[in-house]
Amino acid sequence: MSFKDLPPSHPRYHSLLMRHLITEGGKKSIVAESGLIAHGRGEAFDYLLGEETKPFALKAAEAAAALILESERPILSVNGNAAALCPDEIAEIERISPVAVEINLFYRTPKRERAILKHLKKHGVKTVLGVKKSDTLRLSSLDHARRIVDRNGIAAADTVIVPLEDGDRAEALVREGKKTVVIDLNPLSRTAVSGTVTIVDNITRALPLLIRKLKETAALSEEERRKILDEYDNTAILKEAEKAVRGIL
Numbered sequence: 001m002s003f004k005d006l007p008p009s010h011p012r013y014h015s016l017l018m019r020h021l022i023t024e025g026g027k028k029s030i031v032a033e034s035g036l037i038a039h040g041r042g043e044a045f046d047y048l049l050g051e052e053t054k055p056f057a058l059k060a061a062e063a064a065a066a067l068i069l070e071s072e073r074p075i076l077s078v079n080g081n082a083a084a085l086c087p088d089e090i091a092e093i094e095r096i097s098p099v100a101v102e103i104n105l106f107y108r109t110p111k112r113e114r115a116i117l118k119h120l121k122k123h124g125v126k127t128v129l130g131v132k133k134s135d136t137l138r139l140s141s142l143d144h145a146r147r148i149v150d151r152n153g154i155a156a157a158d159t160v161i162v163p164l165e166d167g168d169r170a171e172a173l174v175r176e177g178k179k180t181v182v183i184d185l186n187p188l189s190r191t192a193v194s195g196t197v198t199i200v201d202n203i204t205r206a207l208p209l210l211i212r213k214l215k216e217t218a219a220l221s222e223e224e225r226r227k228i229l230d231e232y233d234n235t236a237i238l239k240e241a242e243k244a245v246r247g248i249l
Ligand code: PTJ
Pocket: 031, 032, 034, 035, 036, 037, 038, 039, 040, 041, 042, 043, 045, 079, 080, 081, 085, 104, 105, 106, 107, 108, 163, 164, 165, 166, 167, 183, 184, 185, 186, 189, 201, 202, 203, 204
């Protein structure tokens, strides 16, 4: 049976839709082979979270929106899995907020760069950084392809949104003095722990939630946004998330 034959009423419809987007993304070189494995790990954590947005993710999304709106140069770092699962949401974030979009890949090949660029453009992303060779430079604290970033994007950013990021790179961004908004289903990952604000939720729920919070938070005063950030405690949020996956909450 192909995914197209599956009725939306199927109890596992959303989970199977994500698998479909990831495997189709793999066929088009958008998703790396390891992206399929990463997705499987995410699925396991999502299962433990009841496949729903928990209160700690809501609080983190609100703080993330406040941080993004307080930032001078916020960048959304897009990898293969994020592009395959949420291209419309990435386009909407670019449209409604000051966030710029950069392709930043762990398994970087020209073929994948082109495939992701085409996919994002097709879904309405206007400007895509990270693909023009003359604009790329290297983060000093990382080795090989992973350190390539856009001089007008991540290199110059004060805040980077990193969904499904590898731990080394997430920590390198923090060492470079950047604030990070992490989206990761595993609250124990080095990426999650290194985040300024960590949204422990599936990217397919976290980005629509972030869009909603960006709209709500944009209506607040600068003072009110500052208050949200001052009161936010990422360590406490991660503890709550860990309790949830361990079944204690
Ligand atoms: O496209 P590329 O080349 O940049 O490669 C992307 C992957 C994801 C392959 C690369 O960044 C990677 O290897 O990541 P890791 O180290 O496997 O980490 C992925 C993290 O994302 C894990 O902690 C997963 O639990 C989490 N994760 C997986 N799927 C989702 C997720 N978090 C949120 N939403 C998901 N759908």
